[in-house]
Amino acid sequence: MSSLDPNDEARDAGLGRALRSLPLPGTPATVAGQVRRRLRRRRLQQVASVAAVFVAASLVVWRPWAGSTTAPVGGPGSNTVVAAAELSPQELDELFGPPPVDGLTILSRRDDVVVVALNRLEGPKR
C-alpha cells in the first residue's frame, strides 16, 4: 500500500508471508454434488409453489363449498344446514313434522289418579 513507510512495508510483507504459510485443508470433493442437490431442491420448491398456486386458483374458481349439493333445510326460523341429499323424505317428515300429542283422555286419567290419592290420604283422618 502506498501510504506505508518502508519499515511498515517490510512488516506488511512479513505478515503476508506468515499468513500464506498458514495451512489450509483441501477442498472437499463433494461440493459439486451439493450444489446440484441445491439446484434440484430449488426446482422442486418452484414446482411445488406453482402447483399450490394452481390448486388454490382452481378452488377459488370451482368453489365447491358454494355448490347446489348443500341447502339449508328446516322449519321456519331454523338456521340448521343439513346436506339435503343425505336425508330421505320420510326422515325429513319425522324431523320437521309436528310432534306426537297424547289424546285428551290423559288429563281425565291423571285427575282420577289424583282423586284416588287424596281419598287415601283423607281416609285415616276420619
Next chain:
Amino acid sequence: MSDEELLRRCQGGDEAALGELIARYQERLFRIAYRVLRDGGRAEDAVADALAAVWFRCGSWRGDATAGTWIHQVGYRVVIDHARSRGRWWRIWTRAKPSESSDPSAVAAASDHRAEVSRKLDQALATLSAEDRALVHLHYFEEQSLAEIATIVNTTRDALKMRLSRARARLRQVLGDGDEFFGSE
C-alpha cells in the same frame, strides 16, 4: 473458454457451464470460507450455497465487473451471511457434521515451531471480525488488488485501506512484534 463466456452460458441455462465454473472457483471460495468460518463442514456448506447462488443470480450479472470478481462478490456475501447466522437455531440444528478437514490438527504442520507460529496466527485471526478476516485473506493470501477487493466487499478503496490497516494493527497487537510474523525471511 473464458469465465465471462461460461457465466453467459449459465444465464442461458447451461448447467455444464456451471459445472466448469464450480471446478474453477470451488477451491478459491473454499479457502476464503474456511478462513472466515474456521470450520471445514461449515465452509463446505457455505461454498455449495455460494455456487448455487451464482446459478440463481447469474441473470443479474451485466458485465460491469469481471466474472471472477462477480463470483467472488456473491461468494463473499454468502460466506459472511453464514458467519453472521452462526448462532441461529436452525443453523445449529441442521449443521452438517464437521468434516475431517475441519480439525486444525488434521492439517499437517512441517515442524513444531511452524505449527506453533500457525497456531498463534490462527488465534490472532480469530480475534478479527468475519468481514476483516475475509479482507485479510483476500489481500494477503489471494493477493487480490485493492480495487478488486473493494468491488467484492462493496466499499470504497479508502475505506478498504482503513479497514485493512485496522486489521493489521489488531493482528500486531495480538501477535506482538515477533520476527516470525513480521520480520523478513
